Amino acid sequence: MQVRIVNLKKYFGRTKAVDDISFSFFSGQIVGFVGPNGAGKTTTMRVMATIDDPTAGDVFLDGISVVQDPEKARRMVGFMPDFLPEHRDMTIDDYLDFFARAFDIRAAKRRQVVEGVERFTNLIGIRDKFVKELSKGMKQRASLARALVHDPAVLILDEPAAGLDPRARIELRELLKALAEQGKAVLVSSHILSELAEICSSSVIIEKGKLLRAGTIEEMTQDKRHCTVLIRPVGDCRKLHKHLLQMPLVLNVKSYGKGVEVDIEGTEENTAGIIANLIKAEFKIVEVRHLKTGLEDIFMNITKGELT
Amino acid sequence: MARLNFMSRLDDLMNPIAVKEMRQAVKGRFITWALIIFLLVQLTIIGIVLMMRVDLNEDFNIGRNIFSAMLAVLLITCLFFVTAFASLRFSAERSDSNVDLFFITTLRPIRIIWGKLSAALVLTLLFFSASMPFMTLTYLLRGLDLPSVFILLIIDFLVVAAGIQFGIFLASFPGKVIARTVRFLGGLFILIVVFQLTLVMSLGILYQGVGSVIGSWGFWWLVSFIVMVTGLLFVLSATIITPASANRAFVARLYLVFLWLVTGALSILTYWRIGDDNILHTWALLMVILFSVNLFVAICERQKWGPRVARRIPKSRILRIPAFLLFSGAAGGIAFSVVMTLATFVVLFSFSEDFRLLITAGAVSGYFHHWAFKRLVLFLSLYAFCYSMTALFIKNVFFRRSSRAALAAIIALFLLAGGCVIPVIIGFFVRTTPWFEISAKWFIGNPLIVLWEEDIWVDCLWLSSIWSVCVFVFMLPWFISQGSSFKAAGQEQILGVDK
Secondary structure (H helix, E strand, O other), rough: EEEEEEEEEEOOOOEEEEEEEEEEHHHOOOEEEEEOOOOHHHHHHHHHHHOOOOEEEEEEOOOEEEOOOHHHHHHHHHEEEEOOOOOOOOOOOHHHHHHHOOOOOOOOHHHHHHHHHHOOOHHHHHOOHHHHHHOHHHHHHHHHHHHOOOOEEEEEEEEEOOOOOHHHHHHHHHHHHHHHHHHOOEEOOOOHHHHHHOOOOHHHHHEEEEEEEEHHHHHHHHOOEEEEEEEEOOOOOOHHHHHHHHOOOOOEEEOOEEEEEEEEEEHHHHHHHHHHHHHHHHEEEEEEEOOOOOOOHHHHOOOOOOOO | HHHHHHHHHHHHHHHHHHHHHHHHHHHOOHHHHHHHHHHHHHHHHHHHHHHHHHOOOOOOOOHHHHHHHOOOOHHHHHHHHHHHHHHHHHHOOOOOOOOOOOOOOOOOHHHHHHHHHHHHHHHHHHHHHHHHHHHHHHHHHOOHHHHHHHHHHHHHHHHHHHHHHHHHHHHHOOOOHHHHHHHHHHHHHHHHHHHHHHHHHHHHHHHHOOOHHHHHHHHHHHHHHHHHHHHHHHHHHHHHOOOOOOOHHHHHHHHHHHHHHHHHHHHHHHHHOOOOOOOHHHHHHHHHHHHHHHHHOOOOOOOOOHHHHOOOOOOOOOHHHHHHHOOHHHHHHHHHHHHHHHHHHHOOOOOOHHHHHHHHHOOOOOOHHHHHHHHHHHHHHHHHHHHHHHHHHHHHHHHOOOOOOOOHHHHHHHHHHHHHHHHHHHHHHHHHHHHHOOOOOOOOHHHHHOOOOOOOOHHHHHHHHHHHHHHHHHHHHHHHHHOOOOOOOOOHEEEHOOO
């Protein structure tokens, strides 16, 4: 299964919520969809889930267009919105049974399917509870179960971890990993980037409706425009701090306990040059550590926090 | 095993929405309490009459009177409570943030509306069947016969079905709390009127005897009207909940054609049978109102075909002509309304001597109101065309970038209000006569003036004809460009098209 987003645009009047974005991902991948508030994440996801129509562009699920064949595409997509709507007088079991019926799952198989997703999402023990009475975490589980009922090949999850306690987050993370292992293509948006970094193999970063970066976390790290290095000298590091600030290519210096954290512009070549310069200047260096860049760093480096 | 298979198949055939609604109704308290209260009221009515009336043996109308009271209770329960239950639930589900029911399942809009309606009808049947023992008991108290009871219940069930469908129709519009409240109050008012009319009609049938009523043409006209209106509201509800990007006008316009054909055939048959062409003019008036409303809706439709519509446009030129009229789109919608209105006039011209006289002879002597009613058909259609097309022209010229779908209709309504009021205000200030003798010519912007003023219709005809020709000429280039762009889109166009 390949999910291809091609030149997607979604305008609301003059507001360009999504402005010509393209990326793709595959079965077994968990892709983090990251961007500041109002970046266009939910809009993109709604178009992918056939809820909204694009102004231009298309989304292809194994070649099936969500614009031209929304009915067919809908069967391939499981969408989990950022909250579960209120349903009066309805138990979890009825709720899932309704969606199983809506997706034309035959009576002979329906019970088995519903129980299967209830078991997978750990809802089986509370299936007779009314949806209205569920906690936030349970509602998210029910929402995920609803998205899984028709066994879709693509899962689109909008802020699934929002409002969850740490235990529920860990459980959700495990569920997502299990789903990816089953061969589902998962696109997940979240504000908790550390959470995403742990489960995502790839990431897509958007801001103001435009795509800023897409690729695997490794690719993004390699592609970065600066390195962060921890340098620990013998003795007082104030002199080192002062010296580093005067050097070209040094973007930022922060004192950090007995050492300094330095942001160096450019590739690792530049970092090596700066370290050589320090040794030449007779600084007694006992430790140089390259700090690994995480999704949060990448995100902070390439976004400006502007809204559309 | 075979029985199990049969049950499974039966289960598969059931509408998921209906199953869900029924489950919610059973698990909720509203219907349970409504049913208990309903039964208590029925029991109380019959109990009070049986205990308090001492002249039971002498009063030969006692059964009929109790039946009337019970019918009123039944109608109130079903027309107000069941409708409120179905439509308020539906309205709550029709929010932009609640995407559950309409978009992320494969259910088609018609199935969704049918599910809602059928669940509400099952609840109505529950109330009807609960009242049945009490109603048949009234037969023993004398004053009515069993066929009358059953036929009245069937008629009232039809009215309740129409009322529920009306409630679902109102609930199918998305909107904020204020808009919903206004719609709720408006709907409640209409349901109160429907309740009163139904009760009066039912009592009339009860007292006249059911045999004389069901033998009349008027009765069957009324039944057909209720069924057709219910069907229209059903199709419109499904159209409203269909995503805007889909070809949502298609089914609605097909139904309008069907409605026009069936009601037209019924009117012609009735006209041949009773020889009164008023039935034809009434039909034409209803159709013209319907297509005028369609005109106001059509001007709000898209002026560029989105990918979901474009991919369904036939490649054959011959098929493209009916497709242009029936597919979603402003130009097609306007053309559809105009074609159907003209077709109505052709039918009227072919069968009605009066209409032929109106068209060919112009001024006709005779009873004023007789002619005024018949002229109204012509003027309503002309004025609707003028106001709607002018509004579209203004929208296209001055508010081209606006994405507000209803803008053209809002402009049209403002124009209509302005056309009715502004000339009168001007006339008030420039008058030379007392204010109550203000000239009828100042009311020329209002098409209904032909119903009150005999001499004004020639001026109205001049105004609306010249105005129609002007807006038609102004909008002609737009029409031509719309017609020429009505072509099946390729993949490249879909990827690059801007709506």
